[in-house]
Amino acid sequence: MVSILIQHKNGEKVLEACLRSLKENTSYKPLEVILLDNGSTDKSIEGVLEKFPWVKVIKNKKFVSLADGVNVGFGKAKGAYLMWLNNDTLMEKGWLEELVTALESKKEVAAVSPVILPMDAEPKKEARTYVEKISLIGACILINRRAWERVGGFDGENFKPAYGEENDWCYRARNAGFKLLEVRSSQVWHLGSYTAEKIVKQRYLLENTHRLKAMLYNLKLPDLIRFVPGLTLIFLNSLRQGSTFFLLQSYWENLKNIKTIFAERKHRLG
Numbered sequence: 299m300v301s302i303l304i305q306h307k308n309g310e311k312v313l314e315a316c317l318r319s320l321k322e323n324t325s326y327k328p329l330e331v332i333l334l335d336n337g338s339t340d341k342s343i344e345g346v347l348e349k350f351p352w353v354k355v356i357k358n359k360k361f362v363s364l365a366d367g368v369n370v371g372f373g374k375a376k377g378a379y380l381m382w383l384n385n386d387t388l389m390e391k392g393w394l395e396e397l398v399t400a401l402e403s404k405k406e407v408a409a410v411s412p413v414i415l416p417m418d419a420e421p422k423k424e425a426r427t428y429v430e431k432i433s434l435i436g437a438c439i440l441i442n443r444r445a446w447e448r449v450g451g452f453d454g455e456n457f458k459p460a461y462g463e464e465n466d467w468c469y470r471a472r473n474a475g476f477k478l479l480e481v482r483s484s485q486v487w488h489l490g491s492y493t494a495e496k497i498v499k500q501r502y503l504l505e506n507t508h509r510l511k512a513m514l515y516n517l518k519l520p521d522l523i524r525f526v527p528g529l530t531l532i533f534l535n536s537l538r539q540g541s542t543f544f545l546l547q548s549y550w551e552n553l554k555n556i557k558t559i560f561a562e563r564k565h566r567l568g
Contacts, residue, residue, distance in 0.1 A: 301377030365452035408445035408476030436464030462508025469516030506548035
């Protein structure tokens, strides 16, 4: 069984579009879909229950970190395969079958993800190709329960309220000897940070602070060096976008906590 967990906080239209796409494009069985209402204040959940009665709902009265929300949802899931799916995604036919096939391809595969496309992108016909990755994108990630239980859950303490938790888990999985695959024959469209769109600056700061923290916690020197070109590109893009101040602030947030970060790194890597 595949258990799909969708976290949600407000916004009926985006959630309804996601669930409709999921229903129309997913034929894999057995399947359970769990909706974690993470502190919604509108009536979006009630509307969903009327239109999609096959969805199981877990309600949090107040918002918890995304990582803790996933841990709660996965703890109640029945499937041997566990998916974290964003509420602002759309799918193509056969997307899940391709992901399951990849996850079952080798015992050492801990998790897989599809190609994540922006909403305005045209679908691309791709052969069944698997690309090994250092980390996967949390918008849609399918995890083998066996790997989940061995690696442990998402870190809700160090990555609250959001961002970087999927990178941290992926790095930990690789350090435990597992592999991560991007499945080129599976595609999912992602609107992107729907619930955080009104706090763009805070989101940008959190994203970069937490993703750098995840690297420092988990990556050995060769992997850190591999990220240098990407970090350089992020810096150059920040100059173009006018967000350099917030990027530098994210560096400072980690620098001022460097002793704590190195202590955690030593605990994890030895």
